[in-house]
Amino acid sequence: MQSWVNLQQVSVHWRAVHALEKVSLTLSAGERVALIGSNGSGKSTLLRVVHGLIAPTQGRVEYAASLRQAMLFQRPHLLRMSALNNMALGLWLDRQQRLTWAQALKAAWVALARVGLQDVARHNGRTLSGGQLQRLALARAWARQPQLLVLDEPTASLDPYAKREVEALIHSFSQNRPDVGLLFASHNLGQVKRLASRVVYLEQGRLLADLPVAEFFDSERLRAVSPKAQSFVQGELP
Amino acid sequence: MTSFSDSLQTAFSLILALDPALWAVVVRSLCVSATACTFACLLGFAVGAFWGVHRFRGRGLVIGVLNTLLALPSVVVGLVVYLLLSRSGPMGFLGWLFSFKAMVLAQTILLLPLVTALTRQIVQDAENVHGEQWTSLGAGPGLRAALLAWDERLALLTVAVTAFGRAIAEVGAVMIVGGNIDGFTRVMTTAIALETSKGDLPLALALGGVLLAVVGLLHALLAALRCAAVRWQASLAQPLTARFL
Numbered sequence: 001m002q003s004w005v006n007l008q009q010v011s012v013h014w015r016a017v018h019a020l021e022k023v024s025l026t027l028s029a030g031e032r033v034a035l036i037g038s039n040g041s042g043k044s045t046l047l048r049v050v051h052g053l054i055a056p057t058q059g060r061v062e063y064a065a066s067l068r069q070a071m072l073f074q075r076p077h078l079l080r081m082s083a084l085n086n087m088a089l090g091l092w093l094d095r096q097q098r099l100t101w102a103q104a105l106k107a108a109w110v111a112l113a114r115v116g117l118q119d120v121a122r123h124n125g126r127t128l129s130g131g132q133l134q135r136l137a138l139a140r141a142w143a144r145q146p147q148l149l150v151l152d153e154p155t156a157s158l159d160p161y162a163k164r165e166v167e168a169l170i171h172s173f174s175q176n177r178p179d180v181g182l183l184f185a186s187h188n189l190g191q192v193k194r195l196a197s198r199v200v201y202l203e204q205g206r207l208l209a210d211l212p213v214a215e216f217f218d219s220e221r222l223r224a225v226s227p228k229a230q231s232f233v234q235g236e237l238p
Numbered sequence: 239m240t241s242f243s244d245s246l247q248t249a250f251s252l253i254l255a256l257d258p259a260l261w262a263v264v265v266r267s268l269c270v271s272a273t274a275c276t277f278a279c280l281l282g283f284a285v286g287a288f289w290g291v292h293r294f295r296g297r298g299l300v301i302g303v304l305n306t307l308l309a310l311p312s313v314v315v316g317l318v319v320y321l322l323l324s325r326s327g328p329m330g331f332l333g334w335l336f337s338f339k340a341m342v343l344a345q346t347i348l349l350l351p352l353v354t355a356l357t358r359q360i361v362q363d364a365e366n367v368h369g370e371q372w373t374s375l376g377a378g379p380g381l382r383a384a385l386l387a388w389d390e391r392l393a394l395l396t397v398a399v400t401a402f403g404r405a406i407a408e409v410g411a412v413m414i415v416g417g418n419i420d421g422f423t424r425v426m427t428t429a430i431a432l433e434t435s436k437g438d439l440p441l442a443l444a445l446g447g448v449l450l451a452v453v454g455l456l457h458a459l460l461a462a463l464r465c466a467a468v469r470w471q472a473s474l475a476q477p478l479t480a481r482f483l
Contacts, residue, residue, distance in 0.1 A: 053373060053374060077368035077372075079385060095376050
């Protein structure tokens with residue numbers, strides 16, 4: 001399998017705060033990696049390092065040549081204009097596709113229809129519900145044809161119905177393009193079981209466990225690798 | 239008290255009678271301040287938005303100086319522009335002193351720190367919350383500044399109105415560089431100062447009333463615009479048929 005991203009001993013420090021501490025991780029094509037850990041464990045920082053939004057204080061990040069990646073944020077931001085224009089803008093900004101505005105608009109219609117949002121295409125982006133917003137952002141990220149999709153708690157602030165819709169979309173997208181890698185942070189262990197092929201556990205910026213999903217949810221195996229991760233999964237917090 | 243109420247009565251009659259001398263001063267004031275405000279907003283929005291997004295060495299110092307300039311006294315601006323435009327000054331060849339252009343230049347310089355500093359703060363706040371998302375989509379600092387400024391346009395409209403309010407109410411700069419020449423560079427504030435010193439309180443009060451009314455009208459228009467924008471946004475969320483029923 002081709003390696004998309006390779007993190008070697010990556011640390012991120014903000015003055016006294018050690019957000020990440022010597023994390024090494026390799027992400028390969030088609031892998032669906034879940035990051036779990038308590039709040040402040042460094043999940044979001046790690047996602048941003050992988051996506052190139054944060055430069056590591058120490059260590060190295062190596063990307064495969066011409067890797068295309070997109071990121072979905074917990075609360076996607078849309079400008080005060082129509083959902084269609086927001087979508088088109090996201091596609092027009094993609095330097096690799098180099099679409100004209102007319103082409104971006106056309107692609108935006110297709111992407112909106114794909115996630116069932118064509119009825120709200122002319123609505124102001126600010127009036128969309130949380131679920132619609134996340135679906136739009138997911139469609140926008142997907143329309144950029146990424147090889148690696150980074151998702152920061154994509155269903156964290158959604159109601160159960162919207163959560164299910166967004167998760168189904170992620171699942172359907174990754175089924176259609178099995179070569180695309182997924183790296184997502186989540187607090188929802190059920191979601192991790194359904195979507196991930198591999199689970200990484202972080203605590204206080206340190207990577208304590210990195211196992212295939214079946215092994216991660218095997219109590220004995222996980223306890224042998226990291227008793228702290230096993231306590232977290234069992235809900236036995238210190 | 240009688241003198242005050244008499245003055246008020248005369249002031250109202252001057253306004254209602256559309257006194258040509260009074261309205262000439264009012265229109266000139268509006269033109270000077272609106273032009274200066276336009277120039278300051280064009281430049282201040284662009285620079286402020288860019289500084290709100292772009293990180294560069296010495297940015298903290300630049301922002302510190304900019305914030306200090308918020309307290310720039312209008313008479314100091316007037317004095318500096320006077321020295322620049324006077325015959326022996328570096329811009330004396332323009333021959334702008336005691337003209338409409340000189341007053342616009344002075345007010346533009348006065349407003350520029352205000353517009354730039356407020357725009358910088360507004361766009362920086364938006365950048366702190368949403369900037370990484372637009373960076374992730376491929377927007378560089380320039381485009382991010384433009385997108386976030388456009389997104390915060392209602393807040394920037396308030397900045398423009400605040401700047402206009404400062405311009406139309408200031409007296410020091412226009413007095414020094416305009417010279418308060420009757421029928422040429424006399425504006426509301428300089429006229430109020432002159433008429434008060436002459437003892438013509440009704441005209442001074444009438445001008446003061448008009449000045450407040452202009453600013454009040456502007457804020458009412460802004461409020462109406464905000465309401466219309468909110469209603470328009472809400473109407474876009476309705477199904478198309480519901481909007482026309």
